[in-house]
Amino acid sequence: MTEINKTLLKGMNRRLFLGAAGGALALTLMPSIAAAQSVQEIKDRKVLKAGVQVAQVPWGYTDESGKLTGFDVEFVRLIAKELGVDVEFVPVTPANRIATLLTGQVDMLAAVMGIFPDRQKVVLFSRPYCNNDNVFIGRADLKASGWDDLNGARVGVPRGTPQDKAVTTANPAGATIQRFDDDASTVQALISGQVDLIGAAFTQLGNIEKVAGPGKFEQKFVLSRVFNGVAVRPQSREFADHLNGVIGKLIESGELSALYKQWIGKDMVAELPTTGEGDAPLPVEIPN
Incomplete structure (x- = not known):
């Protein structure tokens, strides 16, 4: 196991929890952190595997016709279209989504993933694509x-x-x-x-x-x-950079803000942070 894998696993043991039998079990063991994901690998496979929440209206859910849809789902479809590939949606929950990504079951997460410091330590975030x-x-x-x-x-x-x-x-x-x-x-x-x-x-x-x-x-x-970003595996810099470019184009064209208005029913903030790393996109805390 590489040093980065050991570091990530150690951090995950402290921060990630899985619901089971009505309680919380620490994620104390993971087989290995999957290798970096590249844009070319996804194109060669001709399928983008994306983790999304499927019971979280209006972000991701099954409509009356049986179609999986919602803001995150349709956003992923735009990414897959830009890549020229089909998309395979993998259901995830707040408790298991990061583990699903890091073990290689998906290429990316668009699963109402707010950018938080603890999460930045274990995954690589794209620039934010919406506020929440x-x-x-x-x-x-x-x-x-x-x-x-x-x-x-x-x-x-x-x-x-x-x-x-x-x-x-x-x-x-x-x-x-x-x-x-x-x-x-x-x-x-x-x-x-x-x-x-x-x-x-x-x-x-x-x-x-x-x-x-x-x-x-x-x-x-x-x-x-909170600002939501796409999460990818920590070594996947090239993929994250590509996603940043796609999100930038969707913001510039107005397509992303229109999608947000359609599904969330509100206007997206006028200026999203331009990075999912460092301090800029972290949550704006409101004291109570």
Whole structure:
């Protein structure tokens, strides 16, 4: 095993968790970190293997006709079109997506992957292709404008997400934290009354209203503005650079902002950071 593989595995052991049997198991062993992925290899194979979330409306989901679609899914299709290849979508969850990439099951992740320092240590990010706000959503009658208001509240979060990390770090006094394996399970827990509020992407409020009806739940407070990037394996510099060029063209043409408006229902920020590395694209924290 190479030194970079040893370093990555050591970091992953500290940071990555997999949901199993209702609990969290540390990812303590991985066969090996897959080799770098090149653009030519993908073109020769004639297939781009992309990890996407498939139960996260409007980012990736199956519509009424049975078609996998959503903002991330259609974004990947644009990348595959530019490469001149077909696309194979591989379902991933917040808990397993990085492991799926690093073990070579996919070439890239476009899976609501916010750019965070811990993630930058184990994957290589493209320049951001959209913004995404992390928020807490709760019952309309619940007063919760920040951590101090969560005494006695049952808080649900998807395991291994920024919301999970934030509420764990804040450890609000008197709150009960419940972790779920994915976003769909977390949302269902809120709607069914299993929890009082949840950490989620801001786009989840619309999904909740479609099921529960308007006015029953509302956004309580914002954690941060996050910028999503494509994640590739850490040695795949050439592939990341190519993706940066594709994203730049999609931004310049207006195609990416139109796609965002279509699926997210809001305007994308006027100027996205131009790199997924270093400090520039990191989340804009909003104190509570």
